[in-house]
Amino acid sequence: MNTAERKYYYYRPLILAYHSVSDRYDGNLAVPPAVFERQMAFLSQRGYRSMTLETFVRQPLARPEKIVILTFDDGYADNHAVAFPILKKYGLTGTIFVTADYVNTDHIYSWDKNRIKSPEDEAAYRLLTLDQIFEMMEYGMEFGSHTSTHAILPILSEEQCWREIHASRESLSRMLDQPVTSFCYPEGKLNDRIVQMVAGAGYACGVVTPPRAGLPLSRYTLRRAGVYRSTSPLAFRLKMSPFVMRYRELFMQRQSGSAVSA
Numbered sequence: 174m175n176t177a178e179r180k181y182y183y184y185r186p187l188i189l190a191y192h193s194v195s196d197r198y199d200g201n202l203a204v205p206p207a208v209f210e211r212q213m214a215f216l217s218q219r220g221y222r223s224m225t226l227e228t229f230v231r232q233p234l235a236r237p238e239k240i241v242i243l244t245f246d247d248g249y250a251d252n253h254a255v256a257f258p259i260l261k262k263y264g265l266t267g268t269i270f271v272t273a274d275y276v277n278t279d280h281i282y283s284w285d286k287n288r289i290k291s292p293e294d295e296a297a298y299r300l301l302t303l304d305q306i307f308e309m310m311e312y313g314m315e316f317g318s319h320t321s322t323h324a325i326l327p328i329l330s331e332e333q334c335w336r337e338i339h340a341s342r343e344s345l346s347r348m349l350d351q352p353v354t355s356f357c358y359p360e361g362k363l364n365d366r367i368v369q370m371v372a373g374a375g376y377a378c379g380v381v382t383p384p385r386a387g388l389p390l391s392r393y394t395l396r397r398a399g400v401y402r403s404t405s406p407l408a409f410r411l412k413m414s415p416f417v418m419r420y421r422e423l424f425m426q427r428q429s430g431s432a433v434s435a
């Protein structure tokens with residue numbers, strides 16, 4: 174671990190991972206809007222300042238600070254309709270990971286298809302349009318890549334893997350007219366080779382959920398704490414504690430018995 178990475182380790186901020194923020198999405202991936210608002214209010218009352226991953230990686234913290242990086246995976250349209258007004262209300266910002274090939278399309282993720290019981294349900298599973306993305310970018314939200322097709326990277330050939338990592342960065346950077354620097358591994362699935370590809374493709378960082386036993390810490394394996402519908406107010410407070418996160422990692426490392434990098 175070099176000095177810069179040691180800084181990430183010791184002064185790492187709280188990075189939370191959300192997906193959908195909605196009352197209509199049927200499943201644990203969606204945090205209800207009222208709960209999300211309470212969580213944002215709690216963070217601001219506690220004196221947390223938010224930043225995007227891009228800003229954090231460009232200027233790592235030089236001392237411990239109350240920083241929260243709010244991240245959202247999969248690019249659900251409710252991030253704009255529901256989460257964004259709440260973020261603005263509390264002066265918070267964050268990073269949204271979109272799946273490059275599905276931006277501005279009517280794609281519905283495979284895991285959401287069976288949640289749709291009637292045509293009216295469909296709206297709850299829609300993804301962000303470019304206009305919505307531009308509006309949020311203007312406010313200061315960052316957009317990162319969640320691959321081209323939400324691929325589970327370790328099961329792909331090297332060539333497919335590179336396409337998912339590299340081509341998604343290229344196409345998103347073109348679409349957004351600015352370099353995309355943050356990457357999120359779908360389902361947190363990765364191995365050493367994939368981490369090297371993410372660095373080689375020009376990303377400045379990558380995020381992982383959940384904490385993984387023995388996964389070496391670097392700016393390409395930044396740990397996040399996932400927030401779900403099932404997350405109780407107490408569990409949310411515990412997730413905010415850097416000690417709890419480190420303890421969980423150490424505990425898992427002990428359980429696994431050796432430092433593996435899966």
Ligand SMILES: [Zn+2]
Pocket residue numbers: 246247319323359360
């Ligand atoms: Zn995802």
